[in-house]
Amino acid sequence: MKNIICPGFIAGGIASGIKKNGKHDLGLIYTIKEASVAGVFTKNKVKAAPVILDMQRIPSGICKAVVVNSGNANCCTGEKGFKDAVKMSHAAASMLDISDDMVLVSSTGVIGEPFPVEKIINAMPDLVKSSNVNGFYNFAKAIMTTDKVVKIVSKKETIDNKTFTITGVAKGSGMIRPDMATMLCFVCTDVKADSDMLKHSLLVANEKSFNVITVDGDTSTNDMVILMANGESGASISNASDKKKFQTVLDDVLLSLAKMVVKDGEGANKLVEVEVKNAVSDKQARQIADTVANSNLVKTAIFGEDANWGRILAAAGRAEALIEPYKTDIYFDNILMVKNGQGCGALAEEKVSRILKKTEYKIIIDLHMGQGSASYYTCDFSFEYVKINADYRS
Secondary structure (H helix, E strand, O other), rough: OOOOOOOOOEEEEOOOOOOOOOOOEEEEEEEEEEEEEEEOOOOOOOOOOOHHHHHHHHHHHHEEEEEEEEEEEEOOHHHHHHHHHHHHHHHHHHHOOOOHEEEEEEEEOOOOOOOOHHHHHHHHHHHHHOOOOHHHHHHHOOOOOOOOOEEEEEEEEEEEEEEEEEEEEEOOOOOOOOOOOOOOEEEEEOOOOHHHHHHHHHHHHOOOOOHHEEEOOOOOOOOEEEEOOOOOOOOOOOHHHHHHHHHHHHHHHHHHEEEHHHHOOOOEEEOOEEEEEEEEEHHHHHHHHHHHOOOOHHHHHOOOOOHHHHHHHHHHHHOOOOOOOOOOEEEEOOOEEEOOEEEEOOOHHHHHHHOOOOEEEEEEEEEOOOOOOEEEEEEOOOHHHHHHOOOOOO
16 A cells, blocks of 8 residues: 555645644645546535635646645634645745646634634645655544554556556544545546546546545535646546546546545444435435435444344435335345334344444335335444544634
8 A cells, every 4th residue: 555656746745744643634735737627516505715715726637736734624714724835835835846726725623713723834845855656644644533554545547558547645533424526535646637527537436436425414614625637647538438438437436435434433333325225216215325325323333233124214214205114124234123114023133233344234115116226335323433523722
């Protein structure tokens, strides 16, 4: 993992002193060539200063660098916070000898505290100097907050005998709820593509990955996914077949990262896929999967390894979607637990209890009403989650 690269990009991460524990807290991704860029941002009405700045800059469709800090969200910091985000981008631009508007910024951490921009400015020379082609691992460490593991995924594919790479880095462990992105993610590729094509591909991939995960039902103020393409590989997306191939790899990278986020959920022990099938429509299947995956009662039952299927059916029933309980079946992996809205008895529960001890499994809700389907990814709700968030600022 420490040797993951993306041709034409350098990256790095260092400790600037924002975090009290001295861990990495400032990261950089820089492309040697000018890159096309696309992004998606939080739908939360309370947006952090770096989100507001990036939303102003990204319509240009070009970018050369992203600088990210952890330990402070630079959110709810007023006019000064926005000016500090601009200063943060200027510090990187000056060291890289590029214009300010070619730098995007991102922050994650505690909301509402004064932003320590001087620490970032002072650390920028060391950050730029230490960045290199093998620096994605250090970058990934620098953007972590309550994350326990580094999240990097890299995939390769070919177009016209030219190999291209897509490398993605994400952070996220708490405040994870589908509503655009629900965390930070930065994706680099050496394919050649314009910003409009990238935006379409990113929206499609995001909808099938970061928008179908949940840890705790909270959407952050700082969420963003940024995709940059610098064309270094010479592989150019020029037709429908190329687009499909690129889309498949991008989907794979983002879904892999999304699953890593859920698996690393604060205090999480289980990664569970909630699949709804044979609904009236895909939209309604998604609504039911969303409601079940976000149910605290379902999530605590997952933690307790309790085959309490009534909680699942009750959550499905309160979703804004059509459901006929006496047609509904529920499986845990391949074990039928509920048939036509009624439990299948002690033997089925005994088999399901063994499945619930696994760290990863699937809950399948078959509505027998149509052809719609959808999946969400969730985790258990544990004592540790409460402990982590009860003293997050300390």
